[in-house]
Amino acid sequence: MENKQKPLSKNQKIILEYIQKNKKPVKAYSILSNVQKKGINAPPQVYRALDKLIEIGKIHKVESQNSFVACKTSDCETPHATAFSICDSCDEVSEINDPKLFKYLLDFKDNSGIKFDGYNLEFFGTCKSCETS
């Protein structure tokens, strides 16, 4: 029951804060240009921090957009079991936190009977505000 939380490094903190400030997912090079004033100069610095933040579940990558978004479900303990809904029209992304869906997918077995370690699910549709406009 320990919550072994290694503190974030300087760059990791800067980049996580920037991602968390944004409601929508952000792109790596947009992160870069927005944190240059904080002394982060080059892509590898961004991508390294992103990799680490993904690994520890603080952020997720939206694969269909090559963008990055902060975890909204209090730091996914199972960081590699993620589900999102994505609006085709405005690119809004929200993380789905549905225990039943989560369990259904982690329990899912393919036809050879094997279970999986993780998954990424991206739903597509039209969000409410785009629907009505």
Added chain:
Amino acid sequence: MENKQKPLSKNQKIILEYIQKNKKPVKAYSILSNVQKKGINAPPQVYRALDKLIEIGKIHKVESQNSFVACKTSDCETPHATAFSICDSCDEVSEINDPKLFKYLLDFKDNSGIKFDGYNLEFFGTCKSCETS
């Protein structure tokens, strides 16, 4: 019940055949270098054909790999409802064709009650042959 199948164009045919020949997903630039002898010279020719083939459900994009794979479930009528299993160790990808999963996901409603038009699901794990080695 019509099966309105527009014939594929020359480039689309070449590229589809190449993808179908491969068991594993292939990358766009690998496609390019392998079809240059057939007169396809530049990235846009590849990406245009890929876009079209995806649209009509002949192939799918594996988002976590930026790779492309032929549809194995007899040309997905719902091309934007796709599920794959991906081996973390050898990158093998197989398309999951499970009607129950399919229905579960297409019927899924988020907490605001809205349904989605499509989805992409990628499961991660270790495939059988990697497991035993």
Added chain:
DNA sequence: GAGTATAGCGTTATATTATAACATAATTAT
């Protein structure tokens, strides 16, 4: 606390993935 392993940093260069833009040709629909 000295030694060592691990993780992070800063930098330059480069690899990989994808699209813009424009002129032309082929196909399909009216």
Added chain:
DNA sequence: ATAATTATGTTATAATATAACGCTATACTC
């Protein structure tokens, strides 16, 4: 036949991501 749509070929460039190298900070272990 004309018009609209779809596809092609080409050049250039944008956008995304990693390799490689030397250095520094932090954590571990004896």
